[in-house]
Amino acid sequence: MENNQKGMLYSLSAFILWGLFPLYWTNLKNIPALEIVSHRIIWSFFFLIIFVILKKQKNELVEIFKNKKTIYYIILAATFNCANWMAYIFLVNSNRVLEASLGYFINPLLLILAGRFIFKETLSKYQKTAIILATLGVCYMSIIYQKLPLYSLLVAGTFTGYSIAKKKIKIDPIL
Numbered sequence: 001m002e003n004n005q006k007g008m009l010y011s012l013s014a015f016i017l018w019g020l021f022p023l024y025w026t027n028l029k030n031i032p033a034l035e036i037v038s039h040r041i042i043w044s045f046f047f048l049i050i051f052v053i054l055k056k057q058k059n060e061l062v063e064i065f066k067n068k069k070t071i072y073y074i075i076l077a078a079t080f081n082c083a084n085w086m087a088y089i090f091l092v093n094s095n096r097v098l099e100a101s102l103g104y105f106i107n108p109l110l111l112i113l114a115g116r117f118i119f120k121e122t123l124s125k126y127q128k129t130a131i132i133l134a135t136l137g138v139c140y141m142s143i144i145y146q147k148l149p150l151y152s153l154l155v156a157g158t159f160t161g162y163s164i165a166k167k168k169i170k171i172d173p174i175l
Helices: 003-028 033-054 058-064 068-093 097-117 125-145 150-168
Strands: none
Touching (some): 003 068, 033 068, 068 097, 097 150
C-alpha cells in the first residue's frame, strides 16, 4: 500500500473515530471539561513516556529540549490542542454537538487558507470550487442555526492553530 493510500486510510479511520467520540463524551457530561482534559493530558504523558522508553528514544527526547524554537512550537501546539479539546468537550457535554461538528467541518477551510497564505501553497480550480461549495454549506448552516457559529469557529481556529504549529515541528510525532 502506498503512503498516500495509507494516509487516506488513517485519515478516514481518525474521522470515523472522532465522529463516534460524542457518544463517549456524553457519558461524562457530569464531569467538567477541564477535569476530562486534565486526565487526558496526564495519562497521555505517562503512556507516551513509557512508550518512548520502550522504543529507546530517550536520547532523541533529550535532544529536543536543546532547541528553543522546537520547544516554542511544541508549547504552542499543546496550548492550541488543549484549547481545542476544552471547547470540543464543553460543547458535546452541553448538548451542542452540532456546533462542535460544524467546527470540524470549518477546520479544513481554515487549513486551506493557512496553506495558501502562510505556506504559499497554490490551489487548482477544482479545489477552489470545492472551497466555495463548502463555504456556502457553512453559511447555509449558520443561516439555519440563526446565529454566527462562534463556538464552531473556536473549535476550527484552535485546531488550525494546532495544525500550523505541528507543521513547524520537525521531530518524530511520538516525541
